[in-house]
Amino acid sequence: AARTPAGAKADPPGPPGAIDLGAQSGRWAAFQERHRLSCEEAARLLLDAYEYRGLVKHTGGCHCGAVRFEVWASADLHVFNCNCSICTKKQNRHFIVPASRFKLLKGADNLTTYTFNTHRAQHTFCKTCGVQSFYTPRSNPDGYGIAPHCLDDGTVQTIITEDINGKEWEKAVREHKTIRDMSKP
Numbered sequence: 001a002a003r004t005p006a007g008a009k010a011d012p013p014g015p016p017g018a019i020d021l022g023a024q025s026g027r028w029a030a031f032q033e034r035h036r037l038s039c040e041e042a043a044r045l046l047l048d049a050y051e052y053r054g055l056v057k058h059t060g061g062c063h064c065g066a067v068r069f070e071v072w073a074s075a076d077l078h079v080f081n082c083n084c085s086i087c088t089k090k091q092n093r094h095f096i097v098p099a100s101r102f103k104l105l106k107g108a109d110n111l112t113t114y115t116f117n118t119h120r121a122q123h124t125f126c127k128t129c130g131v132q133s134f135y136t137p138r139s140n141p142d143g144y145g146i147a148p149h150c151l152d153d154g155t156v157q158t159i160i161t162e163d164i165n166g167k168e169w170e171k172a173v174r175e176h177k178t179i180r181d182m183s184k185p
Contacts, residue, residue: 048072055101060151062126062133067107069134071146073097075157079148080179084166086116086123093161094145096137096182102144139173143183 021028032042048057056075061068077095086092107126114123122136133150137143148159164179165172173179 056155058146058151058155059105060133060146061105061107062129062131062150064126064129064131066110066128067126067131067133068105070103070105071097071134071144071151072101073146075155077148077156077159079159079161080145080164081161082164082166084169086121087166090132092132092135092145092147093149094135094137094147096140096143096145096179098143098183098185100185102134102146138169139179140183 028042031037032039035042035045037045054074055072057070057072059068059070073095079093079095081093082088110127111124112127114125115121118138120141121138123132124135125132131150132147134144134146137145148156164176
């Protein structure tokens with residue numbers, strides 16, 4: 001029989017990767033049962049609550065429902081109103097989040113992308129209804145620009161809008177104090 005070396009802890013009984021919750025096992029089981037959650041769903045809920053403290057889980061999508069997403073952001077949104085050529089044509093207003101706070105729930109196969117000029121911004125939109133509910137902004141290629149008007153009702157408390165001079169994009173981004181850091185966790 002295998003023995004555990006002195007001073008080392010034995011692996012908990014159960015499947016590989018199982019965690020011994022000790023005295024918290026009963027609370028954990030009751031929590032899962034009370035909220036009708038699988039072990040993975042309960043763990044995700046608790047991890048999200050811890051990792052995204054002070055943030056709200058917003059859900060949203062395109063008009064036809066083919067594209068759905070969730071995003072963790074403040075209930076008080078800081079939205080950019082850009083006057084560059086494409087944002088003006090689309091009336092694109094957006095707030096920026098780190099990629100780690102965005103999750104595409106469905107519709108990856110229903111998205112198409114438009115790029116122009118530097119091709120850094122990835123303007124994604126639904127192939128069916130044409131709505132751009134999110135995109136990858138040139139200013140934050142490691143994050144997402146989310147259209148607040150594509151969020152489901154009930155989670156946004158306030159919206160503060162800031163005009164940004166996208167017609168002079170390089171100058172505007174260079175002079176803006178925080179825009180490039182908005183996609184950083």
